[in-house]
Amino acid sequence: MHAACSSNAASPARQEGETSGQKLVRRLRGFGTEPTTADMSGEELMDLLRGE
Template sequence: MRVNRRGQITIPVDLRKKYGITEGDEVDVIEVGGTLTIVHRESGETRGQRLVRRMRGAASTTMSTDELMRLLRGDDWGSGIVT
């Protein structure tokens, strides 16, 4: 593993999966007995909560909630709702 000019490293995908580290998670680098150790910081958020936080505000539409629900459920097909 190489450290880039900004001091960053890439944690291999198999280790990220094994330890449940996903994009946006925070880790600490600590020194233990002369060795650097990467520790997954527990944020208290679940994976779903992190996803919702990252996605919040990402969508844009002028449709109301009721219009979206009709569209998703297939109700009123051809009723003039424009997507």
């Protein structure tokens, strides 16, 4: 599993009016340049986000 997904750090609390998708995007912002995800296809990234 990817380090960002298995982190023991508490995820940021949902801000008022924020959807779960917006929370996910905020949490993952900046990980696109990480070497482990930079070369992944869109489908591979979706599998990672789904926890597959």
